[in-house]
Amino acid sequence: MSFVTGAAMRSLEESAFSNGISAEYLMDQAGEGIARRLLDHFPRPGRAVAYLGKGNNAGDALVALLHLRNAGWQISLRAAWPESAWGPLPLRKWQELDSPSPTEVIPEGPRPLLLLDGLLGIGARGTLREPLAPLAEEMAGLRESRGAIVAAMDLPSGMDADTGEGSGITADLTLPVGVAKLGLTTSAGIASAGRILLVPVPDLPPPAADTLAFFCPESFPGLLAPRPHDFHKGNAGRIGLLAGSPGMTGAAVLAATAVLRAGGGLITLHGEPGFLSSLSSPMPPEIMVRSSATPVADAFSAGHHALIIGPGMGNMAEDQKLELLTQLATSSIPAVLDADALNLLATTGRTDLLERHHLITPHPGEFRRLAPDLAELDRVEAAAAFVGRHPCTLLLKGTRTLVATAGKATRFNPTGHAGMASGGQGDVLSGVAGTFLAQGVQPADAASLAAWLCGRAAERALAKGPITTAGDTIDELGGAMRDWQERRR
Known part of the structure; x- marks a missing residue:
């Protein structure tokens, strides 16, 4: 459309x-x-x-x-x-x-x-x-x-x-x-x-649509179909998270909880021993937490259908960051790369590692670090230019989120509001997008659905007041999914 x-x-x-x-x-x-x-x-x-x-x-x-x-x-x-x-x-x-x-x-x-x-x-x-x-x-x-x-x-x-x-x-x-x-x-x-x-x-x-498409239930009616009656947790996807680090546990909790509320089947957070003890109270009991000296290698070898990498990962050990670059160079596992994973690619100059099975979710500042020469362009032009260089799917956050993939019209997400301008919303978005990737949804559709649903969930949360926290967005994800299925927005 x-x-x-x-x-x-x-x-x-x-x-x-x-x-x-x-x-x-x-x-x-x-x-x-x-x-x-x-x-x-x-x-x-x-x-x-x-x-x-x-x-x-x-x-x-x-x-x-x-x-x-x-x-x-x-x-x-x-x-x-x-x-x-x-x-x-x-x-x-x-x-x-x-x-x-x-x-x-x-x-x-x-x-x-x-x-x-x-x-x-x-x-x-x-x-x-x-x-x-x-x-x-x-x-x-x-x-x-x-x-x-x-x-x-x-x-x-x-x-x-x-x-x-x-x-x-x-x-x-x-x-x-x-x-x-x-x-x-x-x-x-x-x-x-x-x-x-x-x-x-x-x-x-x-x-x-030629260059720009309006993303809504009417224009993409095949997405988010009802689950078959014989559906089980194995069909809902095995999702691994490399998120959080000492002093940054909240991002891991938000991303993992978003996976849970978006319908992920088996959810595992991989992390270093130094910070996992602080997660025992806030982490939902449905999330499996795996402590290891080699969390990156473990996450990539655990048989997950998709990975979510980056939220709150900034204080991870340097050897694990280098291991992440090595794994990205060889692995074909679908992955959402967000936040500190994107900063790692930018600071090391390794955007060449981006592939078709990668979905990246930068905010404007992260996008500027990834592609300084594109940051001053019109956002639609910049998004199209970036995926022309790199064979990944780009979810470019902003007042109105864009989703771009080479060879397809860039998608424009209409949901959300200014009250979402609070920490943690990106962690939630990554969790939702990674859930759909693990269920076999194509990266562009996974990104678009995640943006629409998180924005709509935040709109539903306006009943509580004009400011929507990341936790509020998580709480309303189920209702947002129902709104999509009923074409109510």
């Missing part, structure tokens, strides 16, 4: 019209789909306020508002122009809503307070002017002072569909209709769009 420019999106709409699909029918489908996504995201009814321009974007918001009201939400309208200036379709949708005229003041009501940005569509861009600017300022004020959540119809108003530029609305959720717009992938677009919830519309089929 690809991203499209504004012009390409209009071509898709024109193609639908030529096949006899009316603009009103598409609006009804879009508005209903938007409401369905919002109801999944907010299971408890609150108050929804539609901020309306005079075009079809306002019509989408009005249709969504109708379905929200039918689901028990209280609704209100704020409009930039009087009804007499509205286009025929939004006017008709307002009449179908059978709602009072737009208000001057938003009444008090139950939480959440959800603001639907229906001011402008994809054909408009740039700085918002009168009479739209005051409404945009009002939405921003309610977001800052009253905890309101801004949901943009298709794109945040004022955003350029192609570049993501524009000084309009900052949304918490953006609900692109039919196909995600290219501007949502840029640094400017990511900063304004928040979480992206794609709204599929059957009559607006997305073109096949």
